[in-house]
Amino acid sequence: MPHWFNTTGPCRPEVHYMLSPTARLPDLTRLIDQQQYFVVHAPRQTGKTTAMLAVAHALTAAGRYAAVVVSAEVGAPFPDEPGAAELAILDSWRDDALYQLPSDLHPPPWPTAQPGRRIGAALRAWAAASPRPLVFFLDEIDSLADDTLLSVLRQLRDGYRRRPTYFPWSLALIGLRDVRDYKIASGGRARLTTSSPFNIKAESLTMDNFSAADVAALYAQHTIATGQVITADAVALAYALTGGQPWLINALARQAVEVLAPDPTQPIDAAIIDAAKARLIQRQDTHLDSLADRLEEPPIRAVLEPLLSGTVPANVPVDDLQFVQDLGLVRLDPQAGLVIANPIYAAIILRSLATTTRAFLPAISPVWIDAQGRLNPERLREAFLTFWRQHGQPLLGTTAYHEIAPHLVLMAFLDRVANGGGRVERELAVGRGRLDLRLEYGGVVLPIEVKVWRDGASNPLSDGIAQLDGYLQGLGVVTGWLVIFDQRRSLVPIAERTTAETIITPGGRQVTVIRA
Numbered sequence: 001m002p003h004w005f006n007t008t009g010p011c012r013p014e015v016h017y018m019l020s021p022t023a024r025l026p027d028l029t030r031l032i033d034q035q036q037y038f039v040v041h042a043p044r045q046t047g048k049t050t051a052m053l054a055v056a057h058a059l060t061a062a063g064r065y066a067a068v069v070v071s072a073e074v075g076a077p078f079p080d081e082p083g084a085a086e087l088a089i090l091d092s093w094r095d096d097a098l099y100q101l102p103s104d105l106h107p108p109p110w111p112t113a114q115p116g117r118r119i120g121a122a123l124r125a126w127a128a129a130s131p132r133p134l135v136f137f138l139d140e141i142d143s144l145a146d147d148t149l150l151s152v153l154r155q156l157r158d159g160y161r162r163r164p165t166y167f168p169w170s171l172a173l174i175g176l177r178d179v180r181d182y183k184i185a186s187g188g189r190a191r192l193t194t195s196s197p198f199n200i201k202a203e204s205l206t207m208d209n210f211s212a213a214d215v216a217a218l219y220a221q222h223t224i225a226t227g228q229v230i231t232a233d234a235v236a237l238a239y240a241l242t243g244g245q246p247w248l249i250n251a252l253a254r255q256a257v258e259v260l261a262p263d264p265t266q267p268i269d270a271a272i273i274d275a276a277k278a279r280l281i282q283r284q285d286t287h288l289d290s291l292a293d294r295l296e297e298p299p300i301r302a303v304l305e306p307l308l309s310g311t312v313p314a315n316v317p318v319d320d321l322q323f324v325q326d327l328g329l330v331r332l333d334p335q336a337g338l339v340i341a342n343p344i345y346a347a348i349i350l351r352s353l354a355t356t357t358r359a360f361l362p363a364i365s366p367v368w369i370d371a372q373g374r375l376n377p378e379r380l381r382e383a384f385l386t387f388w389r390q391h392g393q394p395l396l397g398t399t400a401y402h403e404i405a406p407h408l409v410l411m412a413f414l415d416r417v418a419n420g421g422g423r424v425e426r427e428l429a430v431g432r433g434r435l436d437l438r439l440e441y442g443g444v445v446l447p448i449e450v451k452v453w454r455d456g457a458s459n460p461l462s463d464g465i466a467q468l469d470g471y472l473q474g475l476g477v478v479t480g481w482l483v484i485f486d487q488r489r490s491l492v493p494i495a496e497r498t499t500a501e502t503i504i505t506p507g508g509r510q511v512t513v514i515r516a
């Protein structure tokens, strides 16, 4: 049977290229043998469900335990109706049990019980009836919120002391957050006035992203199966672009081997991985569910906006910070401090934030394309100045991310320019309030360095020129733009202060400085 790179849900060994899921977790044997209750938490799409399914399968197959992975997800629509959530959840648990376990280990009919007691009663009946100790992995615990979350956790804590005869022998909660955070209802906002309702856990375990060696091992499976070479440079680039984030690693490879180079005699090199990255960003293809909505959530904006703009954040509550880390959007780097988790996320976030701006961009006639269909940078500059003078100010209001509103408008404009025949690359220089953009159209490459001049700061011109010089040198391109967004208060209106001039850099390159 052919195998492929999986980008939809948990992996299945019979059809997906995959790394050993159990090797990605610490050994759970001791915790389970000791009848412990514990937590496994990791950001979205790290491989939690894949790993727990494998652990449960192995435990059951070994003959000592009845181990099952069930989910709380179908309770999500009922945050304020624990009774309704319980019925939905128990129904799905039965299906999971029938699917995963041999018939002698199936649960008995769920007993009737009061709302708020149904989960506990079902677990009690199952544990009592099971011929083997019941090991219970409860996945997607984060999908519950408010009263329902609290009710489920309290039932688990209540039953804990009656294990193993009348409650599961061992139990794990699987989700994004460590248990201490379950006192916080969904979204990290509404706080429930209680200490952690799951203070019975023995340990919290987590899962890491893939290492560079993991990525090489996963990609090698494709080479072995099909003969298609994936070069060492391609593997290294995939790792650099994703930080080893498991879903992104699979998604890049899938784009590369199925869409961009479906002929296995064509090796996958770094250029193909780069093109795969561009496709993912273009499609804003992510597993970060409804990213655009999430970016508007106040805790997420509070953390992301300063990272994107290089400004100093206002006081961000620790819980909010933890919440955004737990989602996997940002991570703490030992050297750089808090950063966007990986370059692909940064680009997707930037592109996603400009969605509304892009949608409301006025019609602009493509005067920058010459008779041969090539992009003419001088005409593009004039078109941008005209656009900015006329539409810049109102478009700044199309995003809640005020600190980077000018960047988003510029990016929306460039996306319009690239539309059809080109692409826009976005690179966020970590922690330095600096954004490197690159417009590619036909054979023309236009690097653009973006700086902001804020109140109380010094003129970023000389820094910007030096950075643009370095950027151009790195790309081997002779000319580019430095765009300085002047955000100081009480300035003359945009229409009057928007100017462009050509200057020679210390490196001897002729560049355009746009003040806007």
Ligand SMILES: Nc1ncnc2c1ncn2[C@@H]1O[C@H](COP(=O)(O)OP(=O)(O)OP(=O)(O)O)[C@@H](O)[C@H]1O
Residues within 6 Å of the ligand: 006, 007, 008, 009, 010, 011, 017, 018, 019, 020, 021, 042, 043, 044, 045, 046, 047, 048, 049, 050, 051, 218, 246, 247, 248, 250, 251
């Ligand atoms: N062992 C593995 N080998 C290779 N890829 C994996 C492995 N485990 C997970 N992945 C990749 O991660 C993706 C998500 O896997 P899974 O659904 O198990 O993660 P999850 O952490 O449970 O996600 P969620 O937080 O959305 O529930 C898979 O579609 C696949 O791309």
Ligand SMILES: [Mg+2]
Residues within 6 Å of the ligand: 048, 049, 050, 139, 140
């Ligand atoms: Mg999962």
